[in-house]
Ligand code: NDP
């Protein structure tokens with residue numbers, strides 16, 4: 001029985017992870033759960049999964065949640081950064097699923113690594129901000145960071161059984177999002193409702209906007225660079241609107257391995273939690289004959305400058321990726337609140353990256369400082 005801490009349990013990845021627990025109650029036991037604002041959902045999850053401890057956003061929410069739990073045996077209820085760190089290092093948990101959104105994932109991720117837990121990482125912002133220190137800490141603690149992001153899980157599966165040094169190229173696939181075929185001249189009319197309507201994946205709001213701006217793919221380029229120790233020139237983004245090929249790896253003999261499946265995050269989450277075994281997930285295979293063919297296109301860097309921002313951040317390293325990420329988080333929130341237009345996201349990130357004085361080899365506090373600087377700068381631009 002594997003004890004699980006699920007951070008971000010009230011979200012989209014958290015829900016898929018809990019579906020896996022429901023399918024395999026003999027293998028997994030929920031020990032801790034975290035959320036932020038959605039107390040109704042958290043109360044339902046507590047009733048169903050009986051965790052030992054939960055954490056929510058702040059003290060007020062913790063008190064409100066406690067009041068909602070009349071009649072059932074209450075778990076320990078903590079809140080804020082301390083609560084999330086506690087949930088990630090909880091003694092009875094063997095594995096931690098990091099599925100909270102945004103930079104808030106960084107400290108719990110480090111706590112899970114320090115506690116020697118098996119880490120299933122969905123929260124890509126952690127590696128984008130602080131890939132070097134996090135990966136160094138994981139190596140030091142001999143903790144393997146197992147990717148949950150579907151592309152990175154695919155790359156991981158393609159490399160397993162091969163030698164990492166034989167990898168010549170990684171083909172990172174992107175659905176292209178809802179605006180793949182919309183002319184760039186019409187981007188200023190895009191509303192949050194249009195952007196939240198992803199053609200192939202059903203995800204939380206922040207990553208849905210990131211997918212529409214292709215910043216999600218930019219974040220994933222940086223994530224792949226750290227997870228697989230790749231030079232940025234070895235990573236090629238390919239638009240693949242069907243989302244069947246989750247990514248591919250090209251080896252030096254010209255062989256290319258692809259990992260495929262229907263777009264369902266349960267596959268990647270379950271693989272991280274059960275490898276090398278594969279769990280029965282009642283998931284269908286893609287209807288290959290029905291598809292008729294697999295489509296690949298080159299991404300349009302002109303329409304989606306986020307890809308160029310990410311490659312620039314990869315090459316420059318230092319505090320620049322954290323600045324790109326922090327500015328993006330603020331810009332996405334402002335777009336969702338209709339304070340800026342869709343292309344305003346690109347403008348804000350570009351301005352913040354341009355104004356930032358990049359620091360080489362920053363420690364964690366340098367990274368957190370750069371993140372705060374970017375957020376303040378982005379807010380001032382809005
Ligand atoms: P959701 O928005 O659906 O869920 C986010 C979760 O994080 C919720 O549990 C939310 O709590 C919690 N949360 C929000 N703000 C904070 C905060 N400040 N501190 C702590 N917890 C917080 O997101 P997704 O599940 O879609 O994505 C989660 C992560 O996984 C992201 O980093 C995303 O990039 C990554 N990912 C997601 C994929 C997907 O298919 N959804 C695919 C690959 C990666 P509450 O709802 O209670 O407020």
Ligand code: MG
Pocket residue numbers: 149150151220
């Ligand atoms: Mg992905």
